[in-house]
Amino acid sequence: MPNRRTVMSGLAATVGAGFARSAEAPAGTPPGAPPPAADVPTLTIGYIHWWHDVETISLIFAPASDNGRAGAEVGVADNNTTGRFLHQNFALECIAVRTEQDPVAALNTLIGKGIRLVVTDRPAPDVLKLAEAGAPHGVTMFNAGAPDDAIREENCRANLIHTAPSNAMLADALAQYLIWKRWPRWFLAFGEGADDLLLADAYRRAAKIFGARIVVERQYKAAAGSRETDSGLIDLQKQLPVFTQDAPEYDVLVCADQHSIFADYLPYRTWDARPVAGSAGLVPTSWDPNSTEFGGKQMQDRFVAYAHRFMTALDMNSWVAVRMIGTAASYAQSLDPDKIMNYMRSPDFQLGAYRGLSLSIRSWNGQVRQAILLSDSGRAVVSMSPQPGFLHEVTVLDTLGTDKPETACKLPAGQKT
Amino acid sequence: MTADVIAGFRSDHPSPVIAGFRRDHPPAVIARSRRDRSNLVREDVLPSVRMLDRGCFVATLLAMTRGVTVTCGVFLVLTLVALAPAHAYTAYASNEKDNTISVIDLDKTQVVKTVPTGQRPRGMALTSDGKRLLICLGDSNRIDIFDTSTWQVTGSIDTPDPEYAALRAPENNPLYVSNENNALITVWNIDTQKLLVQMPTGVEPEGMAVSPDGQLIINTTETTNMAQFFSYATGKNLANVLVPPRPRWAAFTHDGSQVWVSSELGGTVTVIDTRTFKILDTIHFEVEGLRSTFIQPVGIDITDDDKLAFVALGPANRVAVVSVPEHKVLSYVATGQSVYNATVKKYLLVGQRPWHLAFTPDGKYLLSANGLSNDVSVIRVADLRVINTIPVGQQPWMILVSPH
Numbered sequence: 001m002p003n004r005r006t007v008m009s010g011l012a013a014t015v016g017a018g019f020a021r022s023a024e025a026p027a028g029t030p031p032g033a034p035p036p037a038a039d040v041p042t043l044t045i046g047y048i049h050w051w052h053d054v055e056t057i058s059l060i061f062a063p064a065s066d067n068g069r070a071g072a073e074v075g076v077a078d079n080n081t082t083g084r085f086l087h088q089n090f091a092l093e094c095i096a097v098r099t100e101q102d103p104v105a106a107l108n109t110l111i112g113k114g115i116r117l118v119v120t121d122r123p124a125p126d127v128l129k130l131a132e133a134g135a136p137h138g139v140t141m142f143n144a145g146a147p148d149d150a151i152r153e154e155n156c157r158a159n160l161i162h163t164a165p166s167n168a169m170l171a172d173a174l175a176q177y178l179i180w181k182r183w184p185r186w187f188l189a190f191g192e193g194a195d196d197l198l199l200a201d202a203y204r205r206a207a208k209i210f211g212a213r214i215v216v217e218r219q220y221k222a223a224a225g226s227r228e229t230d231s232g233l234i235d236l237q238k239q240l241p242v243f244t245q246d247a248p249e250y251d252v253l254v255c256a257d258q259h260s261i262f263a264d265y266l267p268y269r270t271w272d273a274r275p276v277a278g279s280a281g282l283v284p285t286s287w288d289p290n291s292t293e294f295g296g297k298q299m300q301d302r303f304v305a306y307a308h309r310f311m312t313a314l315d316m317n318s319w320v321a322v323r324m325i326g327t328a329a330s331y332a333q334s335l336d337p338d339k340i341m342n343y344m345r346s347p348d349f350q351l352g353a354y355r356g357l358s359l360s361i362r363s364w365n366g367q368v369r370q371a372i373l374l375s376d377s378g379r380a381v382v383s384m385s386p387q388p389g390f391l392h393e394v395t396v397l398d399t400l401g402t403d404k405p406e407t408a409c410k411l412p413a414g415q416k417t
Numbered sequence: 418m419t420a421d422v423i424a425g426f427r428s429d430h431p432s433p434v435i436a437g438f439r440r441d442h443p444p445a446v447i448a449r450s451r452r453d454r455s456n457l458v459r460e461d462v463l464p465s466v467r468m469l470d471r472g473c474f475v476a477t478l479l480a481m482t483r484g485v486t487v488t489c490g491v492f493l494v495l496t497l498v499a500l501a502p503a504h505a506y507t508a509y510a511s512n513e514k515d516n517t518i519s520v521i522d523l524d525k526t527q528v529v530k531t532v533p534t535g536q537r538p539r540g541m542a543l544t545s546d547g548k549r550l551l552i553c554l555g556d557s558n559r560i561d562i563f564d565t566s567t568w569q570v571t572g573s574i575d576t577p578d579p580e581y582a583a584l585r586a587p588e589n590n591p592l593y594v595s596n597e598n599n600a601l602i603t604v605w606n607i608d609t610q611k612l613l614v615q616m617p618t619g620v621e622p623e624g625m626a627v628s629p630d631g632q633l634i635i636n637t638t639e640t641t642n643m644a645q646f647f648s649y650a651t652g653k654n655l656a657n658v659l660v661p662p663r664p665r666w667a668a669f670t671h672d673g674s675q676v677w678v679s680s681e682l683g684g685t686v687t688v689i690d691t692r693t694f695k696i697l698d699t700i701h702f703e704v705e706g707l708r709s710t711f712i713q714p715v716g717i718d719i720t721d722d723d724k725l726a727f728v729a730l731g732p733a734n735r736v737a738v739v740s741v742p743e744h745k746v747l748s749y750v751a752t753g754q755s756v757y758n759a760t761v762k763k764y765l766l767v768g769q770r771p772w773h774l775a776f777t778p779d780g781k782y783l784l785s786a787n788g789l790s791n792d793v794s795v796i797r798v799a800d801l802r803v804i805n806t807i808p809v810g811q812q813p814w815m816i817l818v819s820p821h
Contacts, residue, residue, distance in 0.1 A: 081600045082619040082641030085657040295639060297537075297555070298621050301578065301598045323640075330642065330659060350682055352640060352663040356732075357710045358682040395710055 042089040043335040045322055046110035046118035047072050048103050048130065050145065051096040057264035060378070063312065068121040068144060069094055070307040071315030075322025077306070079329070086330050092322070097122070104133045111137045116337040119163075119321040121145035121314055131157040140341055142321035145314055148198060152365045153402060156409035161344075162367045163320040167202035169401035170284040173372030173385035174254070174277055175206035176399070180387040183251035187244065187274070188217045189266070190256035199256035203278070210390075215248045220255075220262045240269035247272065254278040264377075282382055287316030288375035293384075296354035320353050320368065327351050355384065357397055365409040369397040506777050507565075507819040509550060510786050510793055511538040512810030518552065518563075519809035521793065523777065523784075523818075526805050532568050535561060539814045540581035540625075544589045544607075547819040551592065551607065553579035560594065562607060565819065574610045576603050583625040583634075585649065593634055595622035602636055602647070614652050619643045624666035629673045633691055637664035637678055644678045644687070646694060656694035660687040666773075668717040668726070670741060677726060679714035686714055686728055688744055698744040702730060702737055716773035720780060720798075727783055727796075729771040736771055736785055736794075738801055750801050752785050752794040768794045768806060773815040786813035 049069050056062045064070070072092055079090040093115060095106040103126045110118055116139050120130060124146040131141045135157070143151070143162045151157070152166055165173075178184070186207060190200035200217075207214050220243060244253065244266075253270055255278040257263035263280035275281060289300060289310035299319075303311040311319075324344055329335055332343040343349060350358035355371040362369055374383040386396040398404075506523040511534075518538060520530040535557030542551045549571070550563045555578050562572040578598040584607070585591055591613055592605040602616040602625070619638030626635050627649070634647040642662050646655040661683020668677045675697065678687045686700040702712045713731035719741060720726075726739040735749040752768030769789035776783050776798075783796040786809075793816060795805040 078620045078640060081617075082638065082643065084617070085619060085643060085645065085654065086659075295621065298578070298597050298640075305598070327642065327662075350662045352682045358662055396708060397710075 040083070040087050040089045041335050042091055043117075043325070043329065043337075043340075044091045044093050044113065044115050045072070045076065045325055046107075046115040047092055047094040047318070048106050048110075048118060048120040048122060049094055049096040050099070050120075050122045050126075052099045054260075056260040057262075058260070058378075061260070063314070064307075064309055066307065067312055068314040068318045069096075070303070070309075071144075071311065071318035072119055072322045074303055074306050074315075075319040075326065078302075078319075078323060079326030082326065082330055086333070088326075088329055088335055090322075090326060090329075103130055107133055107139070111139060116140065117325055117340070118142065119144055119318055121318065124148035124151050127151055127160070128155060128157065131160045135159050138337065140337065142324075144317035144321055148195065149202065149402065150198075152367050153408040156365050156411065158366075158411050160366050161321070161324075161361060162365075163317040163324070164314075165284075165286050165370060165372060166367060166401050167199050168205060169367075169370075169372060171199070171202035171206040172209065172400045173284040174282065174374065175203070175210040175212055176385045176387040176390050177282070177374050177383050178252055178254075178277065179210045179212060180389065183275075184212045185248075185250045185252075186212055186214045187247050187250040187253040188214045188256070189220055189243075189253060189262075190217070191220055191259065191261050191263075192222065193259055193261075195258045196256050199258060199279075203254055203256060214254075215250050218243065220257070222261045236265050237269060240265055241271045244269075245271040250274060252277055253281075255280060280377060283375050283377045284372050284385070285313045285375050286320075286370060286372060287311060287313040288373050288381050290375065290379065291354065291373055291381045293381070294354045294356045295352075299354050316353070320351065320359060320370075323353070324349075324351050324359075324368075357395070362398070362404070364404045364407045365402065367401060369395065369400070371397060372400060507821075508775065508777075508784055508793070509541060509543075509565075509817050509819070510809045510813040511541050511552060511815045512791075512812060513537055513539055513788070513814040514811035517810045518550070519793075519813070520568075521807055521809065523782070523795070526795065526807050528807065528809055530568070531810065532563065535559060540579065540595075541815050541817050542582045542584045542592065543817050543819065544584065545587050545820065546589075547821045549589075549607070550817070551582055551584070553582050553594065555580060555597070560592075560605075562610075572607070572610050574605050574607070576605070576612075580623055581625040583627050585627045585631050586629075588631075593625045593627065593636075595625050595636055597621050597623065597639075600638075602634070604652075616647055616652060616654070618645055619657075624664065624678070626667045626669055626676070628669050628676075628691060629671055633669075633673075633676075635667045635669075635676055635678075637667055639663050639665060639681075642680075644676070644689060646691075658687075658689055658694055658696065660696075661685045661699070665715045666717055668719055670719055670723045671721055672723055677717050677719070679717055679728060681713045681715055681731065684709055684712045684714065686717065686726075686739070700739060700744050700746065702728070702733075702746060702749075704730075704733055704735060704749055707733055716771070716785075718774040718776055718783065720776070725798075727774055729774050729785055731770050731772060732789075734769050734771070736774065736783070736796060748801060750796055750803060752787055752796075752803055768792060768803065772813075775816045775818045777818050778820050784816050784818065786816040788812045788814060 054063050076090045076092045083089050097103045097106050103122050107130050119142040121144050127143045127146050140159045144164050147167045149166045149168050190196045253274050253276045255263045257279040267276045267281050328340045328344040332339045353359050359368050359370045372385050373381050376382050386399045390399045392399045508521040510519040518532040519528045522529045535554035537556040538552045540553040550565050552561050558577045560574040560579050561570045564571050579594045580597040581595045583593045592607045594603045600618050604613045619641035621639040622636045623639040624637040632649050636645045644658045644660050660678050661680035663682040664678050665681045666679045676689050688698040690697050712733045714728045715731050716729040718727045723741050726741050728737040735751050737749050738747045752771045768787045771785035771787045773786050785794045793807045794803045797804045
């Protein structure tokens, strides 16, 4: 994500890299890391990258071409920083696949190279295809990008781990905060995309669980010509108040817009003076470049020094996938994918990922449980959910998303993720 | 007269010290003390209380000369605050968020000086004579050396993102610094501020410690879960011990036979034999009514006689007391609790997220730096009670006590 604070990121990169990164270190090597010895065994992790252009209302949030992949690369570097002491080495084999191309061909290439742990940021239908194609070859897929609940629930797969938070987790994280804030009356605005409808469903579910009330729902129909035209701002200034006019009394406008069509136009333009949350305004996310708590500053610094840009949620999800593999490998003291996955799925497994409570895998659907940041989309982290007071008999992290008793994921016995 | 007025705070100021003060020296106790003076010479009362007799005398004199009828008890409380300290121990708290060091007079139990520093002061080290305080300034990418009498910076070490620093005693050299962003330990001569050597580590080196005999250096790598041992003599990596997630801090027993490593996310303390580098034990913590995920051990301090270890449990708002010989948790001292303040009519939450600890040189008191409530708790070791709470700057991170 190119950012308006490029000067700062450049500076941080100089400071980070100037000290110890040796000139001969290959790309992806952490600062200070010597190259591994020749006799150290290597585990190569696959990455199937979705090569596509993303248009966003906000220029600074237009994703960089290595969005997600850079997170995995920093993860591999982090794995190797430890690996050099434990005689383990990690590498990343990345294949970029255009939207219209078949990702399964890329997976077959990776399988041909003996790779069995593969991260992807492709959308949900592709994630399922990849998991199915990989299953006979003992491949475990890590879903870093798709938030769709269905691939975790009714369409779940035993060889699929989701480091991306689900729509339900994101909606629950926001709902908890809005309830804590005593803003229970919501205006729900959603877009026309199929995944906007899924996200809107997640907000409806969250409202029900946490005691919010959706007092009005409206679908935004994208009108041509409102993006980046000379008269755009004036048009928007007229359109958005009308879109939100005549609403019953509400506390907060919650919007579901997965493709940056209209949500960022809502703040300051609603008919009533109300805060905006969801896809714009207060955004639930697995990472924010402003997050510095729980040691997060180090992650941000390390990422900026490596990628020369700020770290996105997708970078974090990929980093988590690669670090889960690395952490399980160091505790299992093995680079064997089966041993790694066994450890990762054991109750002992925990990963620190700069959000206070450690991350681990939900046994019932392969979802990685994690705290969710609430970001004001650019300037600061406002809060982190789970919110105080929302309790759970096992871990408060399971107050976010689909819990064990509610899961629709049915896997044959012995195939629980 | 209410306690907060006595302490000189505005009544609308929701300062935790009010709560601490009230709990420790409520006026009622002082009044009772007048009748029963034997109460006053209890060993465990803070030193200034012993001056009460004289205080009462002065107060009475004052009252007589002014011709005002004031009870001695009230003046006693006033003098209690104002009297000169007996020990004059000084503590230093690094305030991560507002870029300052709070200099705390432990007898006055208040901050007597706030020293501005570079950005993000966290780890600190003090020379054995107490004259130089080294402060890791993570975001300024340097360590400043302060003269503790003048508070002038007498030297600087330029090093990226220093988090923790440990001095080899008693020479006060070299200085071992964990450079968190660079996966390095850098080793410095603090007199010349020259880099001696650098040692690669795992991701995010954190806790740094030097064994009592100065031969063994330990570092914990926060993100990649290792306790890493290095030899002082050769600088070589001797062993890497995998411990539960996010190891933060390492403390040697004073006999040097063991090192205790806290795991913030693992919620454990791992006891490692310093000769064999084998794990002797893993200590778990359980607090009734508290989810295990909120128990995040960070700072460990072990008493000089190697009998008790105190472990700061972060968001659990408690300090655990552990028997060192038995590796067994004896009790938990709550640093965080709601205290009702009658004047501001509010429950004040004090002492949240204790991270680092420090003993007073006499071993009688233990201080905890509470990052989320911006204060320092004073724990009396004899009866394991929090006896006072001192407000400091924003997000206090580490605390040290001057040997003098």
